[in-house]
Each structure stands twice: as C-alpha cells, then as structure tokens.
Amino acid sequence: MPLADLGDVQLNYQLDGDPTGRPLVFANSLGTDLHLWGAVLDRLPGGLRIIRYDLRGHGQSSAPSAPYTMGALIRDAERLLDLLEVRDCIFVGLSIGGMIAQGLAVKRLDLMRGLVLSNTAAKIGTAANWRQRIEAIRRDGLESVADSIMERWFAPTFRKSPQMLQWRDGLLRQSIEGYIGCCTAIAGTDFYTPTSGLRLPTLGIAGSDDGATPADLVRETVDLIPGSKFEVIRRAGHLPCVEQPDAFADQLITFLKEVGHID
Template sequence: MQVLNRPWGAMHYRIDGPADGPPVVFANSLGTDLRLWDALLAEMPGIRAVRFDKRGHGLSDEGGDFSIDDLADDAAALIEHLALGPVVFVGLSIGGMIAQALAARRPDLVRAAVLSNTAVRMGTTQSWGDRIAAVETGGIDAIADTIMERWFAPAFRATPVLAAWRNMVARTSVPGYVGACRALATTDLSLTTRLLDLPVLVIAGDQDGSSPSDLVLATAELIPGATFHIVRDAGHLPCVEQPAAFAAILKPFLQEHAR
C-alpha cells in the first residue's frame, strides 16, 4: 500500500504496469475510489497506470475543506513525487474537473488530457446545496439509490454487481463527500479550460443522468482541437459499464500522445 503525505494528511495511491510503460494518471469520480478503473485497466496492458484516492475517498484522509484547485495541487504533488511528468491525465466527473484544473495550472506536468463524463461546470449551487443537506440529514445511503439511477444504464442496474457500487458510494466518508460537493458547487472552469493548449480527448455516455452527453459535448467544443466520443449503452461511468469500448477510444489517443 502506497501513501503520499500531504499537508492535510495521507493520500493513498497505487501504481500498476511496467516501469517503462507510458505514465497515465487516473482520477476518480465523486463517491468512488481508485477501484473505479479496475475493469478498464484489464483492457490496457503496457501502460504505467497511477491511481489515487482524492481527499475523503477510499483510503485517503478527509483533508478538511478543499477546492478543485486544491485537488489539482494534490495530483501535481503526486506526479512530482513519482517523477513521472509529463503524463496523460485521465479524469472522470470531478476527476475530469481535476484534469482541467491541473492542465491549466501545471501544463508542464500534463502532455495530454482525457475528460470523461465531465464539464467545466457540473450542477448548480442550489442542486449541490440540496444534495449536501440530504446527506447531512440522512447520510449518503439515503441518496444512494438515486445515484445508481443517474449513474448506470438500466441493463447494468439489473446485474448483481450494482450492489457493490452502491456500497462503495454509501460507505464514502460523509465529510469527504460533502467537501467534494462544496468544491463542485463553487467551480466554473470555463475561462481556463477554453485556453487549454494540449491534446484533449472527451468521452461521454449516452445514458448518463449526471453529466448528459450534450453537457459534455459543450465542454469539448470549448477546447481547441478536442475530439469527442460517445460510449453507447453506458451512463456516468462508461469505464465500468463498457470497459472494452472505453479502451477502444482511449488506446489510439495514448498511442499518439503518451510518449
């Protein structure tokens, strides 16, 4: 088990793949830990995959109040600690916002970015405030079923494995989950993301109830030269529901930009 000590506490991370493989860093969504990428990485032999649990998620410490920029700084510290940069950075949902912020703040550390099921702004101040209130009143378990409906296509929700994903969300630290919601409520990256000057791949799911494909496309259209793909029969976590299809989109991008 690997941990990077940050001023706010311990950040858990994991490295898989050959030491000489191209470095690719993965950032998770709200309410998930680094296991989010397990199925995808099984389709991606040969890369040097670095995954981490952001503050208040997985095995990392909670980390107090934080912003998206703070989370980007944590990712930068990990890349520098491992002497990996520049890397391809793959982020999903809030992880995609971390990717956008990191590429804007530290272009020296990111050679290319993959933005999955994300946007420059996600939700509204009111919608995040309502979610925070619900969690503080009834815990994450009270909204876990609604999250599953937003995240996954009906076919996936009918499988036994859905229970494991529900458990992952419900067992997330409440302070960590609420802290991430507060960070999302106050973040609009449109001014900096439109200025990004690096290769960017943007991916959406056609059945995503959290970040609909039109929202994701609007972010892709802000970025000069960005390419956009939709994964069919997938919701908010296409790397979970359709890992082979996700890998088929990601592999050519890595072949072109990861070295």
C-alpha cells in the same frame, strides 16, 4: 498500497504496469475510489506506467474536514505527481476527476501531454442543487441519496445487475465528510474560461445514458479546447469505464496511439 503524506492530506495511490513506461494517471469520480479503473487497466497494453489515486476524502485517502476547494484537489494531484516525478503524462479524469484534470492542465501544463475528460464538464450542476444534496446527506446520510445516484450513474440494464449493488455499497463506504467536501468543491467550480485557453491533445468521453453529465454537456466542454476529439459510448451512464470497459479502453488506446504515448 502506499500513502503519500502531503502534510494536510494523505493520499492513497497505486502503481501498476511498467515503472519505466510512459505515465498514465487516473483520477476517480465523486463517491468512488481508485478501483473505478480496474476493468480498464486489465485491457491496456504494456509499456505504461499507470498511476491511480483516491481523491481526498475517498477510499483509503484521509478525509480532512469539509468543505474542500477545487484548488486543494488540484494541488493534491500536483503534489502527488511531483512526488512521483511524473512529467508528460496522459491524465484521465472522470466527473470531478475531469474537473481536476482541467485545472491541473491550466496550472501545470509541464505535467501533461494530453487529457482524457470523461463524463465531466467545466461546470457541473448548480450551487443550489449541490447545497440541497449536502443538506440531505448531513441530515440522513449517504443512504438517503444512493438510489438517485445509481439512476444517474448507470444505464437501466446495468441497474438490474448484481454488479450495481457493489457500486452502491462502495458509495456508502465513502466518508460523509469527504463526499460533502468534494460536493462543495464541485459547487464552487466554473472552468469555462480557463479551459477555453487550453491547447493540448484532448479526448472527451461521454455516456449515452449519463444522468449526471449528459453527453451534450461533456461535448460543450470538450469543444472549448481546439482540436479535441469527442466520443459517446452507447449503453453507458456516468461510469462507462465500469459498464463498457472494452469500449472505454478502445477509445483510450486509440488516443494514446494518436498522441504517440504508445506505439
């Protein structure tokens, strides 16, 4: 996979689909990488230029020293899209990826044709809760929080499946510095006011069993944007694109058609 050298960080990214198609950009969640979207990509139609990347400190991207700011994460996405000469994309962000999507839309609306805000919010958790998690990870590693994270990520049935162990292992492979860096970025972010000023087509997606960003929290954020749509995927937690890829892809495809991004 190619690396985009942005100076202070090197971002791993993957291009799929039609190089001349309409751009569709995916940003992953805390503790995952660009493979988060694999099952959804398999279900998308042709005619799309698909761009995935690993957030700084995740996957094969470099992991600068923590802490990170949300502004830095937004700037990473901005510089990558400028490098790839992307305009008028649909930007799909999950969890922290959805926070990046909100901030990027506020900063660079010229890059955006629409937003898909999945399992995210304008503000996630409290600074105190993030500080506790950071302290636990610094002291005892990611293993110490892995089981509680799986409970928030996945619905009960999925947690009993062998697939869940793959995502747990993936979490443990992430850079501790990168994970903590992104935790500090989330802890310092409150986008209620800037997101309420957005005016572009937006789809919100929540999971009925999400223990990290409950459906009501996602809806509250999506409702800040006039004309937005909101959907709940049943029997899914924080990563519905993993647990229910058919339902996630169906919602995404419907939105892409409604905004004229695909025929």
